[in-house]
Amino acid sequence: MASKMASDDFDDQFLTCSVCMLHFRDPKILPCLHTFCKQCLQEWATKQQPLECPTCRTQVSLPDQGVNGLRTNFYVNNLLDFAAAKKGAEPGVPCQVCEGNVEGSKSWCADCAKLMCESCTLLHRKFPFSEDHEVPPENTLNAENDVSKFYRKRHCRKHKNQELVFYCETCNALVCTACTVVDHRPGKDHNPVEISTVAQRKKETLQGLLQNINPRLKEIQASVKQVERKMSNLMPSKEAATDQAKEYFRQLADLLQKREQEILSQIDEQCRADGKALQTKKEAIEFELAGLTSAQTFCQQAVEHGSDVHILEVGNQVQTRVETLLAKQLDLESNWSEFQFVEKTAVVDVEKEVDNFGGVKTNVDVSRCKVAVKPAVQGFTCIAELTTTNQEGRPCVINSKAVTTNMEDPSGTNIPTQIQMKSEGVWEISYVPKVTGIHKLEVKVNSQHVAGSPFDVNVKDKDTPVLTIGRKGSGVGELDGPTGVAVDKDGNIAVVERGNKRVQIFDTGTGKSLNSFPVDGKNPFGIDVDSNGRFLVTSWGVNFGIRLISKEGELLNTCKPDGMANPLGVAVLKDGRMVVVNWGQKSCLLLQPDGSLIRDIGKGQLHKPRFVSVDESRGVMFVTDESAHKVFAFDLDGNLKFYFGKKGQNDGEFKSPQGVTIDPAGNIIVVNFDDGRLQVFGRDGTFIRTVTSVKGGGPHGIALTPDGYIAVACYTGRCVEMYRYI
Template sequence: MAEAAAITVLGTISREHLECPICCCRFADPKILDCLHNFCLKCLLELISRQQPKADEITCPVCRRVTAVPDTGLQGLPNCFFLSNLVDEFNKQERLLGDAPTDAPTCEECDEGLEAVSKCLDCCKLICTKCLEAHERMKSMRHHRIIGKEDHEFAEALIGPQMKGNLKCYKHHDQDICLYCETCKTLACAACAALDHRGAEHENREVADAIRSHRQNVGEILQMFEQGREEFKVADASLSHARNRLRIKVARACKDVTTKEEEEISKIRNKSRHLRDKVTQIGEARDRKFEEVQKSNRDKMERAEQIVATVNDLMQQADDFELLDLKPKVMHNLEFQKELEFEQAQHDLSFIGVKCQDIVADTDIGEVLQEENWQLKVEFGETGPEDGKLERPAGVACLTNGDIAVTDVEKWKLMVFTSTGEYNKNVGGEQLNNPRFVAVTTSGLLLVTDKNYVKVLDSSLSVIRQFATSPDDADDKTNVSGITVDKENRIAVADSERKMISLHHLDGSLIRNIPNDMVAGDLASGIRERLIFTNVSESKLICTTYTGDEVFNVDTLLDGEPVCPFGVCCDDAGDIYVSVDSEVFDSYEVHHYSPNGVFIGRLARGLHNSYGLTFTQSGELVVADKESVKIFQRV
């Protein structure tokens, strides 16, 4: 059974690694092209005969790269010794297992297909009876070592000579290879060095030193490639996000157009269709551009991976002499690293929107917004103790009916306003003692933090249940600093005192605690089960997964100076928006980051002590700003 298993394994290895890609048979006299792919010499000869009239170069059938044919023909291409030895050893093991081919070996000197009866150890060729006679008649071969079929070592001889000790010189067969000429990029023996590689222009090095230097150079280049791999991942992720954000914005823009169309359906049906098509066309054009860049990056990376995989195989499997023999080709192939650059996403191209307007006569229904800009749309909240007036707004959330819920930490109340700023109602007293942070579930329930509790309010703003965010014995060690809820209605609560985020089901039951020493600010739900939170004192924006693995930890800066982050929220594409306080510029602003924590730009400048941030269902940004609430829209 073990022998059968070994035979099966050998067969698999042969098919996967020892067969020529052209003839699908085991390599025979394998040659290496400039691209480092290996093929049988016979297969290459047949291939180049079909590629006439360009007989001075040959195209690799695997990667289509071109290799110049040496002056001596394809026979002058480098031999792949490690593959030849591996095939020989493989054949030997098959013979030992009784699975070797039953056909007798044929002569390698003639084309008559006669059975080989001897092997010349100096020529490394199997020869028949006729060729043996000719071999012995030639003066230059008279002293070659011949092993006959009757010799007990014939089976070993058929496997091929094993490389023992130093490699012999190609020109001086009795001399060991001991040097490598850096000038000529070739191995040499002492005789070669004295005759062909002498003089100040030739830099001869001992083989050990040359291979050590070669391995070090290759290692450094491969290490640089690893850096390129990481850059590719960042670029690819940014392009994927930009494309996804573009699709979301295109969909939202089309929805905005449709809404305007429905308002003035009798006048604008045809023009709205034209504008949607325009938005879609721009979106498709930009998406194609993103796709082209992404495909180009991936193609570069795929080609680089192929070269690296081939070089790694060669570096692991080839012996030192062969590595040095192939050094020019290896280093030539590794030159791709110098040009391995990946194009990043042009974030501005991932935004598209519309600016709708009233239609009069032949006026267009709106215009396509191809750049993202913001302006103040609505501001509300007079200062005063009366109902409907604000003293210190903190948390904001948009209800499913479009109303805006605002917590006032001076009045200890929750107030509700319409989207245009008209006061509706407030909640306080017995239901809410100290409301601070708010969030809304996908089903329209309002979540409010009230000291160490989260209270759940229905559409009529009545408390229907509550749950604690910390154990009873931790009440004096708790400081809730933010709350958020994801699309699966999982609730996350930040506790800056206990340095953790607690994750709960909608009924309040605990899913898990996520400890993190950097928890010291507001909290938001990002894409792919990520939590984004701020650290005011350290000027940090941090992102972790639901299992506590850190995704990024970045400094919040403005012109190289640290700014203190407070409120944080995410839009429907996963982009991050943070309100920051800059002592240098004496101003609060809202900064825009990608889902991977890359700073994109500034918006909503000139604010005052802002904390709460959220988005309306139509994509407008709502900011709780000291004594008022401001709503910003894209223009």
């Protein structure tokens, strides 16, 4: 286990691994420049694939050697050594060689990184292998406070007793004196220079970068302060909005309660009025009933019990009374129907309008919000991107409840959608269509339709291009003999046209032509984009070469290194070096950023190389050979690592392979010219799957977009086809 440092000379946090929270042990640097213990990274890598930096979550593609292949942070090692040496010079610390002699003065061997007592120091200086080691005594250790002057010496892995004192600029490698005689002898293939000379140039470059960093830091720091000011207003804004919302809905509740009391009062009043009217009616009917009943009783008694004299005396009178009562027109109807409460506005209608009862107001302008529908493929997770925009036209954040989506397939069946905020003001709407055909995607912000909603989404099957860019011709948006294809820094598709002798840029979402610029040379062919967003374009035949072209289409440089003849495919590395297929010499050239030759690779092994792609995480380049029907893998030192494939139409076989590219997992994607099959192979060349068979004729270059589509330049089809990959 690593131990905590007792010294106060350094920021202890800087020397502490953020995973194990102990001092670094064999510190390794990730590409994002965060440092961790080698053992911590190895354990982290077993739990997570692909590996992500524990600090910034940047995905890391490990080299073939795994964590061991990562660079060691020697600066941190030097700090730890310096602290250990300073501490070792204190009384009571044992010698790290004999593990005794806690008393007495100590010395530190910068070559071996060992603290030694006087006896061990004397012996150390007598041995032939260590007599030249730098061993400062205790008084020097106690007096030394400049960490930059204290460092562990680096020795050659091949010549163990030799210090690394040279740098081979051709190979980008530190070498010792013996290496300059054996493996890196000065000449055409190697250029060893003293480390101090190269380091000084690199320091000047880094100092220039530091000068560029400071203004950017100030800009970012000002932005942080602005965000902090807004954050300080967040809670007061929340409290004010909460109070306003409560007051608003309290008033709505009061209005509803008041209306309820009014309706209940109306019901009471109606009940009383109807009750009084019915009572009056009842009394009138009962009065008529009493008169008729009385006459009935009198008449019946006269008939049943009266004498003849009595009947004659009262008979006429009874007859007149009864006939009058029977002839009387009576209103026996009550003229009343049962009253009831009527919903003038149905609850379900109110429910639909509830969303309009207040809302969270932001400066979002729904009329400016935009939706970009990405090409959709049946059975794949498909996306559309919503950008919520303010009145100034800038992306702005709103709450997730304000965004609602709904999708239906051609039959009207609902398709579940998910909404997730990707970045400030940008929302990803994802869904998985189960059928092909036109789907309807409805997108609302604050209950208002975004312009264009509902959108038509044409879902295609995986074997159909999701988008076909271009058609035969020489006009804007038209193509003639497209060969190379690449993805620029903005995610757009850059296409080299051999027939029109130009590069044309297309929007990957719509296929619309955005820009174009001419290319010198008779037969432009390959293209790639460097880390600065500039284009590298090759051409063969008359006026051949590699041309560096700005993002705006301005020619910056043309290089024709020695030994190059008819360059085809090209791949540029992050550090600016290039690999170009040297078709005329049946090889590939590794070039410096300025176009000067580093080495010739594959001569005598390649037959008709066409395209190249580089897996920088492993330092391996993959070259397609159309006549050998193989893909060759070389390391950047020029060694053949392996090859795979043979002629045929079965899985894993090739028929004139052309374009090649590498996916984020390190898999190799290759397209055939003859049958159009687009196949995927593992890192070792093992066949994985066939993506599709390209419909456009004569597939050449291919490129993988960041959002999981493959662009294929179809030479005879005079188009670029886009297929779903992941």
